[in-house]
Structures are given as C-alpha cells and as structure tokens.
Amino acid sequence: MVRDETARHPDLAGILHGLVETAGPLTERVTGLQLCHPPRFRILTPSWWRAEVRQHLAQVDARDLAEHPPARSVATIWLRHVGRRGWLRWSWLLTPATTITNTAGFSETLITPEALRHAGLLADEEALGTLVARELAHRLRLAHIAGDHRWDTAVPELYGVADLARAHITAGHARWASAKVAAAWFEAQADEERAPRSRAYRRRADLPLMRAKRRTQRQIASEGGQFFSSLESKVTELNRIWTHPRLGPTFSEITDPQAWLSRVKP
Numbered sequence: 001m002v003r004d005e006t007a008r009h010p011d012l013a014g015i016l017h018g019l020v021e022t023a024g025p026l027t028e029r030v031t032g033l034q035l036c037h038p039p040r041f042r043i044l045t046p047s048w049w050r051a052e053v054r055q056h057l058a059q060v061d062a063r064d065l066a067e068h069p070p071a072r073s074v075a076t077i078w079l080r081h082v083g084r085r086g087w088l089r090w091s092w093l094l095t096p097a098t099t100i101t102n103t104a105g106f107s108e109t110l111i112t113p114e115a116l117r118h119a120g121l122l123a124d125e126e127a128l129g130t131l132v133a134r135e136l137a138h139r140l141r142l143a144h145i146a147g148d149h150r151w152d153t154a155v156p157e158l159y160g161v162a163d164l165a166r167a168h169i170t171a172g173h174a175r176w177a178s179a180k181v182a183a184a185w186f187e188a189q190a191d192e193e194r195a196p197r198s199r200a201y202r203r204r205a206d207l208p209l210m211r212a213k214r215r216t217q218r219q220i221a222s223e224g225g226q227f228f229s230s231l232e233s234k235v236t237e238l239n240r241i242w243t244h245p246r247l248g249p250t251f252s253e254i255t256d257p258q259a260w261l262s263r264v265k266p
Helices: 010-031 046-067 071-094 113-118 125-145 166-186 199-205 208-230 232-243 257-264
Strands: 002-004 041-043 097-101 107-111
Touching: 002 010, 010 041, 010 125, 010 166, 046 071, 046 097, 046 107, 046 113, 071 113, 071 199, 071 208, 097 125, 107 113, 107 125, 125 166, 125 232, 166 208, 166 232, 199 208, 208 232, 208 257, 232 257
Parallel strands: 002 041, 041 107
Antiparallel strands: 097 107
C-alpha cells in the first residue's frame, strides 16, 4: 500500500500506512464512492518524482496526438510540453503529493519526503492526514472515470468538452471531501496552510509566477469545493459526473449548482 522507494524513510511509510487505513473508509463514506483496489502510495526522491510526473504527462500527450493529429493540437501539446518542464523543476517543492494514472492504467500517489518537510506536514499529523484524504479523493475519482481521456486532455475543444469546468471539478471534489474527512476525523477544519513552512518553501511560493499560479489554483479549488459543498446532500446526483464528462458542471454552472442540478437530474 505504501512503498518507500528511497529506502530511507521507513518511519514515514509506517505513518502514511496508518493514515491511509483510517482515511480510506472515511473518504469512501463522504464521497459515496468505493476504492476498487488498495490505494498505492510511493515515496520517491524529488528527481524520481519529476520523472514519474513527466512520464504521465507525456502519456497524455501521446494519446492526444494519436487521437487528434491536426496541426492545431500538435502546437498546443508542444507548447504545454515545453512550459511544464521548467514548471516541474520549480514546483516540486510546493507539491507534497500528486495522484496520477500510471502506464499500466492504475492510479498511484507520488510523495516526496523533502516536499512534505518543506511544507511543514511532517510536523502536523492533522494536516498530513488531510493531505492523504485529498489524494484518496483523487484516486476515487480516477477509478470511477475509468480512464476517460476527456478529463485530462490538453485539447478539450477537440473532444467537445471545452466548456467543462474540469479543474474546478477535480480540485473542488478533493477539497470538499478532504475537508469533510478532517471534520469527522480530527473534529477540526481542514487547513494545510497552517503548517509551518520552511524558508525555502516561502521563497519559492513568493516568486511572481508561482504566486499568481497558486492564487488561481486556490480560487479554482475554492469555487469547486463550494459547488460540491452546496450539493453534498445530493451525493448520488454528484457521482453521475464521473459517468460522463457532459454530466459535469460547465464554467457557468460551477457557481450556479442549482442550474447544473436542473440540467442533469433524471
């Protein structure tokens, strides 16, 4: 379930295993989704984390090119490829964990102890538990979209899902679920930001490009989280989102949950 591939952090592997054991059932109960396979967490070095994320993104690019080869999509994918190499080099320190789909088609969560330390999560069990719940929510989502490429394509307009609020849905669902789990588990409001950040973390986060991107990401997660929170009594309807992208909220519906509900309710 938790594999330390650095062979240097057995204690962290044990802590994460215990958190996953507790957070798993809670996250399932909150979301109304079931884990199809035991969750897999991998503890990696920063360089190996970057390599795994690059491989995942290259896999997405290759699929897009295979299914939509016109010049417009090639240019879009190439620009994304160039931009993210530099982004990954700088952003790993601010990304304690990320959940991806590997080349075998299974989801797994990649963790770097160095990023956990810089983010202050090793010193805050509640914040670390909230992080685990968030990544489990991502895993549940990935399991139930069943490899539908429309959720992660770089060219959504070619798949007919340009108006789908994908980032709001994915980040918002994980934010909402992890907040609910934290409230039930720790009887406290989820707040990873309260953890004591390192000086290197604060310097990196304060770079203008990083600051702007993180501000946008927080806004997207907040708006998406509010969407799910406002409809949490309608979990059955919410989980229809994962059966087909067209059942997900559009950019206009993400701030108008009742309009989305009226559109998709049977």
